[in-house]
Amino acid sequence: MTEGLTRIPGLLYGGDYNPEQWPEPVWAEDAELMREAGVNLVTVGVFSWARLQPGPDEWDFVWLDRLLDLLHAHGIGVDLATATASPPAWLVRAHPEILPVTADGVRLEFGSRQHYCPSSPVYRAAAVRLARAIAERYHDHPALALWHVHNEYGDHVTECFCDVSAADFRRWLRARYDGLDALNAAWGTEFWSQRYGAWDEIEPPRTAPGPVNPTQTLDWRRFCSDALLACHLGEKAVLDEVSPGVPVTTNFMSMFKALDYWEWASHEDLVSDDAYPDPADPEAHITAAMNYDLMRSLKGGRPWLLLEQAPSAVSWRPVNVPKRPGLHxxxxxxxxxxxxxxxxxxxWRASRAGAEKFHSALLPHGGTTSRGWAETVRFGGELARLTEIAGSRVTADTAIVLDWDSWWALEQDDHPSLRLDLKELVTSWYSVLWRRGIAVDFVPPGADLSPYRLVLAPNLYLLRNEAATALTRYVRNGGHLVCGFFSGIVDENDHIHLGGYPAPLREVLGIVVDEFWPIPDGDDVKVAPLGVATLWSEWLDTTTAEAVASYASGELSGRPAVTRNAHGAGLAWYVSCHLPEALGAAVDAAGVRPVHPVPPGVEVTRRGRHLFLLNHAPVDKVVRDLDGTDLLTGAAVRGELRLAPLGAAVLRTSLPERRS
Structure with missing residues (x-):
């Protein structure tokens, strides 16, 4: 690979191309228009299984041969998909047992996509066979730049409760636990007489008369992520064998609960993401920035690939608002x-038929006279001016800890409140940093935290002892930690850490939580001098910590709400309520500074020596103290720069460049 993600130099530009939906004469027109727009990569074959393999022992690659030759002749690389996300009708009718089953026992039918049981050996074998046939035919085609396995794993089916899945779950549990006694201890099966005497007695957490064992459900979430990963790795192994040296990816779906992307990313050659911020959401750009920072962080800061987004409106929201001019x-x-x-x-080209026919495209239904096409061509030209940025890195001195195990455990039933949504909690904390212009990385629990001035843990309900030790060591060595409420409550088996909440963090935080006081819907609690808390509060006592804010209304009035504890050479803060405003003092104390001072509404990031300035506000904004050259316009910028609404500048500065 060159300094970019693939053998194609510079930045990649293009989209999904579904030529099987169009008569072949359209292909030549598409190739010419792609070249006009500056497209250098297209994803091909994502949903082509039925076309490539019309029957069990029938293959049709001739059309794909012609397409890849055509694209190569026009200087366009191909992200070639394995086409396994949508099994064809002949496979489903020959093996109806591959169709997924819900927790209520309903078998889902053919007619959409992702209609398969992840544990099905029939599906897995058929998918690997198809991937091998494609790889053997095209591994040395000059258009091939990237392999694309499947598509959006878990988008429609994250779990299957059929008997095949049950057997696979039991195999997974056997590998995880050293015998049934270990499983019974981990699952706490003495509760409600749930003890198992044989492996075959264990089933998936199907719909039951009442609450299902929480550790069983947690293990099920782990298993379902691993089952889909096994499907992916089966195909990737074939591609690595037949086509070594060509990078392999599968498209993630931003901060997606169902799959542990830390584990998945460890198997990816490069991380790719599908992101669809809602133009109707006035803060969608903040959530998008958070998701993109996660994608970058999954491979330790290496550049990643946005594999899908919408040029304008999508087709699957209740109301599908288009992107106003300039937002794309x-x-x-x-x-x-x-x-x-x-x-x-x-x-690439908007579909005429199917469930996504109203989804926007680079080439809209209106063709080359449409507004969308003009923006496609214009942005392709602008992106080409940013070629020198490829391979450079974003660096941050603030990190947010994100743990999928804790996410799954936090949002289970029978907790003090069912209103806790980890993604919303993380977003609320991330937003504080975004508004301050602070660069952010994400890290898994137990990661090396020494590069960071400030580490935030919005919630770590499930906390392993080794991760708690890493956080404590970080603070002791001079780091600044901010920990959110309802953290350090259970271990990896979802068993309470005894000794007082939050037992593994009591020393570093210098507090003891006596009782949880979730706040009812519509109510709030005043916190002096910071503001008003919603969702959650706690009755806590300080041991070595000092209170920096206190509850000022309700039953907890006068008690500590936000605390700060000196531990070793560092500081540990605890926020016992839902109050993102409490982060400000910790950010200041840690000495974290913005990438560059900007007015509200302007986003600022730095990649290597390049400064990005993006105006999300509806009015002009002025950024000062600049010195560089705007790659988008070629103009020198000295002193101040005025950005129009939706305006942007990418400045080459004199700072040294850091590359991957």
Whole structure:
């Protein structure tokens, strides 16, 4: 691989291309228009299984041969998919047992996509066979730049409760636990007489008369992520064998609960993401920035690829608002600002039929006279001016801890409140940093935290002792930690850490939580001098910590709400309520500074020596103290720069460049 993500130099630009939906004469027109728009990569074959393999022993690659030759002749690389996300009708009718089954016992039918049981050996074998046939035919085709396994794992089916899945779950549990006694201890099966005497007695957590064992459910979430990963790895192994040296990816779906992306990313050659911020959400760009920072962080800061986004409206929301003129450009630049080395879309040419026929495309139904096409061509030209950015990195001195095990455990039933949504909690904390212009990495629990001035843990309900030790060591060595409420409550088996909440963090935080006081819907609690808390509060006592804010209303009035504890050479803060405003003092104390001072509404990031300035506000904004050259316009910028609404600048500065 060159300094970019693939053998294609510079930044990647293009989208999903589904030529099987169009008569072949259209292909030549598409190739010419792609070249006009500056497209250098297209994703091909994502849903082509039925076309490539019309029957069990029938193959049709001739059309794909002609397509790849055509694209190569026009200088366009191919992200070639294994086409396994949508099994064909002949396979489903020959093996109806591959169809997934819900927790209520309903078998889902053919007619959409992702209609398969992840544990099905029939599906897995058929998928690997198809992947091998494609790899053997095209491994040395000059258009091939990237392999694309499957598509959006878990988008429609994250779990299957059929008997095949049950057997696979039991195999997974046997590998995890050293015998049934260990499983019974981990699952706490003495509760409600749930003890198991044989492995065959264990079933998936199907719909039951009442609450299902929480550790069983947690293990089920772990298993379901691993089962889909096994499908992915089966195909990837074939591609690595037949086509070594060509990078392999599968498209993630931003901060997606069902799959442990830390584990998945460890198996990826490069991380790719599908992101669809809602134009109707006035803060969608903040959530998008958070998702992009996660994608960059999954491979330790390496550049990543935005494999899908919408040029304008999508087709699957209750109300599908289009992107107003200029928003597509701004949000696309935002992905590059957060470490992407490619900006791709779904899709190239808008479909005439099917469930996504009203989904926007780079080439809309109106053709080359449409507003969308003009923006496609214009942005392709602009992206080409940013070629020198490929391979450079974003660096941050603030990190947010994100743990999928804790996410799954936190949002189970029978907790003090069912209103806790980890993604919303993380977003609320991330938003504080975004508004301050602070660069952010994400890290898994137990990661090396020494590079960071400040580490935030919005919630770590499930906390392993080794992860708690890493956080404590970080603070002791001079780091600044902010920990959110209802953290350090259970271990990896979802068993309470005894000794007082939050037992593994009591020493470093210097507090003891006596009781949880979730706040009812519609109510709030005043916290002096910071503001008003919603959702959650706690009755806590300090041991070595000092209170920096206290509850000022309700039953907890006068008690500590936010605390700060000196531990070793560092500081540990605890926020016992839902109050993101409490982060400000910790950010200041840690000495964390913005990338560059900007007015409200302007996003600022730095990649290597390049400064990105993006105006998300509806009015002009002025950024001062600048010195560089705007790659988008070629103009020198000295002193101040005025950004129009949805305006952007990418400045080459004199700072040294850091590359991957």
């Amino acid at each position: 450009r701004l949000w696309s630049l935002q992905t590059v600002a957060h470490g992407a080395d490619g900006v791709m879309y779904f899709q």
